[in-house]
Amino acid sequence: MKLSKLKNLIGRRLNQHYTKKGRMVAIFADLKDSEDAKGLRLVQEIKGETDMLLKHQEAFLIYKTVKKTEKIAGDIAEVGVYKGGSAKLIREATSKTLHLFDTFEGLPETTSKDNQQKFKQGELAASLEGVQDYLKGYSDVYFYKGLFPETSGPVENKKFSFVHLDVDLYKSTLDCLDFFYPRMTTGGVIMSHNYRDLVGVRKAFDEFFKDKPEIIIEPSGTSQALVVKTAVL
Numbered sequence: 382m383k384l385s386k387l388k389n390l391i392g393r394r395l396n397q398h399y400t401k402k403g404r405m406v407a408i409f410a411d412l413k414d415s416e417d418a419k420g421l422r423l424v425q426e427i428k429g430e431t432d433m434l435l436k437h438q439e440a441f442l443i444y445k446t447v448k449k450t451e452k453i454a455g456d457i458a459e460v461g462v463y464k465g466g467s468a469k470l471i472r473e474a475t476s477k478t479l480h481l482f483d484t485f486e487g488l489p490e491t492t493s494k495d496n497q498q499k500f501k502q503g504e505l506a507a508s509l510e511g512v513q514d515y516l517k518g519y520s521d522v523y524f525y526k527g528l529f530p531e532t533s534g535p536v537e538n539k540k541f542s543f544v545h546l547d548v549d550l551y552k553s554t555l556d557c558l559d560f561f562y563p564r565m566t567t568g569g570v571i572m573s574h575n576y577r578d579l580v581g582v583r584k585a586f587d588e589f590f591k592d593k594p595e596i597i598i599e600p601s602g603t604s605q606a607l608v609v610k611t612a613v614l
């Protein structure tokens with residue numbers, strides 16, 4: 382067998398093995414592309430140094446999407462920072478201004494639209510000081526502590542090219558969509574974790590985009606949803 386065929390065969394087997402473990406990202410990546418290789422290394426590194434609540438391929442997709450939206454005007458925001466894992470990934474993918482929102486006291490109250498067995502108020506608390514320390518080597522990162530959208534005042538006149546939502550709950554997700562959708566630049570991307578596996582997040586997206594022109598894209602192998610803002614007519 383030719384060496385190139387053997388390499389392909391081994392690659393496919395490795396993909397199958399790691400996909401089953403929910404850890405496969407190489408299948409999405411062109412490893413000859415040094416940016417992809419950097420992204421993969423970063424995901425591994427961040428997973429090793431903090432509790433990042435994203436699967437490898439979900440984290441990698443964030444990295445890739447941030448890179449792709451770099452050419453679009455606008456700042457970047459994340460709501461649902463927790464210990465700062467996904468924020469570090471975003472910061473490494475771009476040097477654009479990054480706005481980070483979290484209560485830093487854990488989840489707010491759930492509603493009847495959430496799976497109330499799954500979440501408790503105050504769960505997933507991480508201290509602002511801890512995250513600031515984790516991200517201390519980076520510039521142009523701004524932190525907003527408190528319940529979103531109450532903390533949105535300082536960015537109400539900004540435009541965004543990429544927004545990452547990871548807030549777990551119906552009301553938080555809906556409030557984020559209400560705020561960010563009209564502030565997205567054409568071509569900008571709103572990406573959310575847990576669209577497939579958390580009922581509240583799914584409901585919020587489905588309700589919000591029901592009467593909008595954009596479609597909700599569900600990238601395969603992840604729980605995520607992403608929406609690309611169409612032109613404002």
Ligand SMILES: C[S@@+](CC[C@H](N)C(=O)[O-])C[C@H]1O[C@@H](n2cnc3c(N)ncnc32)[C@H](O)[C@@H]1O
Nearest residue numbers: 433434461463467483484487528529547548553
């Ligand atoms: C799943 S964690 C985020 C995980 C993080 N993105 C990561 O990759 O490790 C969810 C976070 O959302 C925050 N959160 C949920 N609703 C919020 C709201 N309305 N305003 C601010 N923070 C919120 C919680 O405090 C919690 O830190």
